[in-house]
Amino acid sequence: MDKKLTVAHVISDAGIGGAQVYVLQLLQRMKNDFRLLVICPKAGRYVEKYRKEATEVIGIDFQMAHLSLLETLRQLLKEYEVDVVHAHLMKGCIFSAFAAVGLKKKVFCSLHGDLAARNYQPLAFRLFSSLNYLAARTSVHYFCISAAERKQLSQQGVPDSKMSILYNAVDTQYFDYQPIVYQKGETLRVVFIGRLHPSKGILTLLHVAKRLPEVHFDIVGEGELRSTIEQAQATLKNIQLHPFQQDVRPFLEVAHLFVLPSNWEGFGMAIAEAMAAGRAVVSTNVGGIPELVKDGKGGFLCTPRDVEDLVAAIRRLQEKPELLQRFGTHNRKIIQQKFSLTVLTSRLRGYYLSEQS
Numbered sequence: 001m002d003k004k005l006t007v008a009h010v011i012s013d014a015g016i017g018g019a020q021v022y023v024l025q026l027l028q029r030m031k032n033d034f035r036l037l038v039i040c041p042k043a044g045r046y047v048e049k050y051r052k053e054a055t056e057v058i059g060i061d062f063q064m065a066h067l068s069l070l071e072t073l074r075q076l077l078k079e080y081e082v083d084v085v086h087a088h089l090m091k092g093c094i095f096s097a098f099a100a101v102g103l104k105k106k107v108f109c110s111l112h113g114d115l116a117a118r119n120y121q122p123l124a125f126r127l128f129s130s131l132n133y134l135a136a137r138t139s140v141h142y143f144c145i146s147a148a149e150r151k152q153l154s155q156q157g158v159p160d161s162k163m164s165i166l167y168n169a170v171d172t173q174y175f176d177y178q179p180i181v182y183q184k185g186e187t188l189r190v191v192f193i194g195r196l197h198p199s200k201g202i203l204t205l206l207h208v209a210k211r212l213p214e215v216h217f218d219i220v221g222e223g224e225l226r227s228t229i230e231q232a233q234a235t236l237k238n239i240q241l242h243p244f245q246q247d248v249r250p251f252l253e254v255a256h257l258f259v260l261p262s263n264w265e266g267f268g269m270a271i272a273e274a275m276a277a278g279r280a281v282v283s284t285n286v287g288g289i290p291e292l293v294k295d296g297k298g299g300f301l302c303t304p305r306d307v308e309d310l311v312a313a314i315r316r317l318q319e320k321p322e323l324l325q326r327f328g329t330h331n332r333k334i335i336q337q338k339f340s341l342t343v344l345t346s347r348l349r350g351y352y353l354s355e356q357s
Contacts, residue, residue, distance in 0.1 A: 004034055005034050005035065005084060005352060006034070006035040007035070007037070007085075007086060007352055008036075008037040008039055008080065008084070009040075009086050009088065010085060010092045011023055011038070011088040012040075012090075012092040013040075013089055013091075014040045014041045014043070014046045016222060016244060018112060019110070022168055022269075023046070023050070025341055026345065027050060027054050030348070031053055031055070033349065035055050037055060038054045040060075041061070041062050042059030043059075056080075060076075062091060070095055070098055070099050071099075074099040074100070077103055084106055084108065084352050085108065086109075086348075087107060087108070088109075089112060093109035093142075096109070097109065097138050097140040100139065106139050106141065107138070108140075109140050110166075111142070111144075111145075111149065112266055112267070113149055113265065113288070141351075142164070143163075144163055144165050144166065145166070145168050145267040145288060146287060147165060148266070150165055166347060167267065167291075167344070169339050169343060170273055170276040170339055170340065171276075172276050172335060172340050174249075175252070175276035177276075178253050178277055179328070180280065180324045184318075184319065187215070188214075188318045189255050189256050190258075191251050191255035191258055192217065192220065192258075192259050192260060193220045193252075193258070193270045193273075194260060195222070196221050196222060196223030197224060199264055200261070200263075201260070201261030202223075204261045204305050204306075204310065205219070205259065208259075208314070209236050209239050210236060211307065211311045212238070212315070213237075215314065215318065216238055216240070217238060217240070217259075219240070219241050220242045220243075220244070220251055221243075222244040252273070252274055253277070255279060256280075257314065257324065258274035258275075259281075259283070259310075260282075260283045261282075261283065261302070262286060262287070262289070264286050265284075267288040267291075268287070268292055268293075271283060272292060272339055274331075275293070275331035275334065275335045276331075276332060276336075278329065278331065280298070280299050280324045280327035280331070281293050281300075281331065282300050282314055282317070283300075285302065285303065293331075294334075297327070298327050298330050298331040300316070300317075
């Protein structure tokens, strides 16, 4: 029997986020094909989940001095005889790219929209842009989660030959299609699922909820704006805040509409999951979202931070229930065709195996 290829996933944050879910999905789907290692922080919500699926999880301190982190990663790649490195998020990608220099290993980098999503200060943005430019001169190849991310990397000097668009994906077997049942005059149930962070447009959403007192809003997630939402609940009786949920399907099942008023999204994993469940979407025309949601076919895309635009979109769906059903059906088909986990893992297997010498 041929020796299994050793693939190391290096992720610099094991907390809550789309990148963490992405890695977990790959472990679950590909553990029979490869020897899978995860190099990640010692603590985080997803560490134990990784342990259940990976061949081995190696916890390190990603906050150590930069040179020490480089050397630690380099030694691990040699010690575990890693064939392919798949790095995730900005820090994981940059350090993995340079740690692998001279080791004759291919490094695949998935930024997951990290550079834009974290709203880096101008100096930090220029620094990471320069590091991306330098990293692209090594053996690294970038997996872009959207054309928007590819364009951003191109502007930073990353050659087209070093990039491929590889969309994030959804397990369409896990997220069953649930037809939308809503009639005009009923209470419209809207759900937001994501980090409670300013970049997700949470403050805009609260203003939207204030303008639509007859609409029920479920807000699901954790983050720095949780206390702000808790305070808003005192006056906004139509919003209900829920903690982070490992399984968001019950919230999607009872919702008629998914809303994500983000100021920026590299891809929009929560949107993709809602689409897989057959939900219509109201979101914003930023980042990779237009590659997921077709305006007027799967939902409505609004101007970020534009409360009136978002209110108008929700009211239109409230008045025309047939659009909710039509958009939801369209979205399920799009996910199955272009954004399913089966499509993603099939392409990744090709990339990984092409590196075997």
